[in-house]
Amino acid sequence: MDIALELEHLSKSYKVGWRKTERTAVVDVSLTVPAGTVFGLLGPNGAGKTTTIKMAVGFLHPDSGSVHIFGQETLDPKVRARIGFLPESPYFYPHLTAGKALDFYARLFGIERAVRRERVKRLLEMVGLSDAVKLPLNKFSKGMLQRFGIAQALVNDPELLIVDEPASGLDPIGQVEMRKLLNSLNEEGKSILLSSHYLSEVENICHEVAVLNKGKVIARGKIEDLLDTGGAYSVMASGLPKSWRPVEPPARQERLNGTVRLTVEKKYVGSLIANVQSSGGLIEDVRKVTKTLEELFVDLVGGDASGG
Numbered sequence: 406m407d408i409a410l411e412l413e414h415l416s417k418s419y420k421v422g423w424r425k426t427e428r429t430a431v432v433d434v435s436l437t438v439p440a441g442t443v444f445g446l447l448g449p450n451g452a453g454k455t456t457t458i459k460m461a462v463g464f465l466h467p468d469s470g471s472v473h474i475f476g477q478e479t480l481d482p483k484v485r486a487r488i489g490f491l492p493e494s495p496y497f498y499p500h501l502t503a504g505k506a507l508d509f510y511a512r513l514f515g516i517e518r519a520v521r522r523e524r525v526k527r528l529l530e531m532v533g534l535s536d537a538v539k540l541p542l543n544k545f546s547k548g549m550l551q552r553f554g555i556a557q558a559l560v561n562d563p564e565l566l567i568v569d570e571p572a573s574g575l576d577p578i579g580q581v582e583m584r585k586l587l588n589s590l591n592e593e594g595k596s597i598l599l600s601s602h603y604l605s606e607v608e609n610i611c612h613e614v615a616v617l618n619k620g621k622v623i624a625r626g627k628i629e630d631l632l633d634t635g636g637a638y639s640v641m642a643s644g645l646p647k648s649w650r651p652v653e654p655p656a657r658q659e660r661l662n663g664t665v666r667l668t669v670e671k672k673y674v675g676s677l678i679a680n681v682q683s684s685g686g687l688i689e690d691v692r693k694v695t696k697t698l699e700e701l702f703v704d705l706v707g708g709d710a711s712g713g
């Protein structure tokens with residue numbers, strides 16, 4: 406297995422104020438992003454996501470620990486050429502049009518004119534901004550700017566894309582568009598590291614996540630494993646009389662607008678469905694009960710989230 410990004414035992418503190426008091430931002434963070442996957446760095450504001458990302462892209466020097474990208478040191482310019490980065494609050498020249506601005510970034514990478522023209526066109530198409538090629542960036546909505554930011558991060562055709570809070574400040578439609586865009590980039594084979602404090606937003610896109618709180622990794626793994634509640638199922642049924650009770654007593658039974666929701670252990674699902682059907686009820690939905698990421702987070706940190 407190829408490894409796109411490997412962070413080993415990264416720690417970082419900032420010195421703040423005239424007293425140079427140490428403020429710990431990241432403590433002993435290790436994580437591995439396998440090539441071709443989407444990895445999510447989750448956590449509340451102040452958890453250390455941006456600090457971790459800045460160390461990953463080589464903008465910030467860790468106090469200790471190491472960063473390897475495709476097995477090599479980050480500071481090697483050859484390695485830098487293989488990554489694309491969209492920071493948390495990117496700055497773009499407001500008066501340049503999308504086309505000119507993107508061409509400018511391509512020029513910084515020394516990409517020659519003919520290739521540049523083609524690439525700018527293709528990238529704007531990819532992020533859905535073809536119609537805005539002649540529009541100055543100060544006329545862009547937040548969602549358009551974020552998508553432009555992705556195009557900018559892709560200008561050198563990187564294998565690893567690192568994006569800090571890509572959905573921050575976007576409305577629901579903008580968030581869906583961003584998710585689709587990142588998904589399609591991943592399908593094209595790009596490895597992606599993204600951070601988010603919108604926990605639910607990453608559910609449908611990340612293969613694996615690490616949850617950060619107060620600078621430390623407090624959980625990691627595949628989202629479905631982290632959200633697994635240990636095998637409970639929820640069965641929704643309609644058309645059952647008010648007095649109806651299942652034969653096998655379920656753990657929980659709730660009624661809402663004529664629909665009954667029953668929560669049972671996996672081994673009772675079959676008999677419960679048969680029971681509902683023989684009582685003239687209709688099965689509306691059967692699904693595994695999982696936590697939401699918000700619930701997971703509350704379980705993990707309780708009242709002890711970073712905040713800030």
Ligand SMILES: Nc1ncnc2c1ncn2[C@@H]1O[C@H](COP(=O)(O)OP(=O)(O)O)[C@@H](O)[C@H]1O
Pocket residue numbers: 419420421428429430431448449450451452453454455456457713
């Ligand atoms: N430039 C800085 N100077 C001092 N403290 C900082 C600086 N950047 C971040 N911090 C502090 O480091 C901690 C982690 O911040 P950050 O990495 O930005 O977290 P996140 O991106 O998860 O919100 C916070 O306590 C924050 O206040």
Ligand SMILES: [Mg+2]
Pocket residue numbers: 451454455456493569570
């Ligand atoms: Mg941040």
